[in-house]
Amino acid sequence: MDDLRRVCLSFFNDFPMEDKLKYACQPNSAASQGYGSRMLVSSQNDTVLDWRDYFDHHTLPLSRRNPSFWPHFPPEYRTLVADYSDEMIVLARRLLRLISESLGLRASCIEDAVGEFYQNITASYYPPCPQPELTLGLQSHSDMGSITLLIQDDVGGLQVLKDGEWLTVQPLPDAILVLLADQTEIITNGKYRSSVHRAVTNASKARLSVACFHDPAKEVRVSPASDLVSQSSPPHYSSIVYGDYVSSWYSKGPEGKRNLDALLLDT
Numbered sequence: 001m002d003d004l005r006r007v008c009l010s011f012f013n014d015f016p017m018e019d020k021l022k023y024a025c026q027p028n029s030a031a032s033q034g035y036g037s038r039m040l041v042s043s044q045n046d047t048v049l050d051w052r053d054y055f056d057h058h059t060l061p062l063s064r065r066n067p068s069f070w071p072h073f074p075p076e077y078r079t080l081v082a083d084y085s086d087e088m089i090v091l092a093r094r095l096l097r098l099i100s101e102s103l104g105l106r107a108s109c110i111e112d113a114v115g116e117f118y119q120n121i122t123a124s125y126y127p128p129c130p131q132p133e134l135t136l137g138l139q140s141h142s143d144m145g146s147i148t149l150l151i152q153d154d155v156g157g158l159q160v161l162k163d164g165e166w167l168t169v170q171p172l173p174d175a176i177l178v179l180l181a182d183q184t185e186i187i188t189n190g191k192y193r194s195s196v197h198r199a200v201t202n203a204s205k206a207r208l209s210v211a212c213f214h215d216p217a218k219e220v221r222v223s224p225a226s227d228l229v230s231q232s233s234p235p236h237y238s239s240i241v242y243g244d245y246v247s248s249w250y251s252k253g254p255e256g257k258r259n260l261d262a263l264l265l266d267t
């Protein structure tokens, strides 16, 4: 984890901008792989940008993994990202099995509902911000997919919303933070909630985090697990094709959990 943080930080800090831009993601396409600073594609000019640069890597399934699109410096960068991807998918699966079992479901229930995992790894770099009170590093959102595994450095700035209050997640060197995401909330019919989080900036130090997302394929239709739904326990969410969920997220923006809230049924 330390090695991964080190090489990611080195890409943002040690590369001249013209070299970084050789890896630029496509400007008008949401979630394209590469280096960028603008996650949301909006037709409006008044969009508030996050105080963040990022590098997004497509890591799984292996058919999407092409390390030649990733930074070639430091030399071990690409191997470290690939190895990290392989380790994190094992952990993500284990956690989803435990979550399924904790609800009395068969262990593979959430995995079966997600189908083949689409994993992306995003390194986020938040430069020092002269007036941190005026902006956010990353606006309030919940992640779209099933489960996110996140590591951060020792600077701190990640906050999670709990009972209406923003709590700062204290950085711990060896901690992997587990953030449940929206599709797990749908599949578990709200028994597990996706976490609302954001990143704040600070005036003096740059901050790095690396998030590993695990999503369904775009064509998968996600709905509450049938074993959790009965006459006495009706579904709380309408089903949705994951690709449609992603499109709406990118076009409207997250604003906390508004995209998930739009699926809530009146029960």
Ligand SMILES: O=C(O)CCC(=O)C(=O)O
Pocket (backbone or CB within 6 Å): 122, 124, 138, 143, 150, 152, 157, 158, 197, 198, 199, 208, 209, 211
């Ligand atoms: O930088 C962080 O700690 C949060 C990153 C995050 O939430 C994301 O990339 O979705």
Ligand SMILES: [Fe+2]
Pocket (backbone or CB within 6 Å): 141, 142, 143, 197, 211
């Ligand atoms: Fe997130």
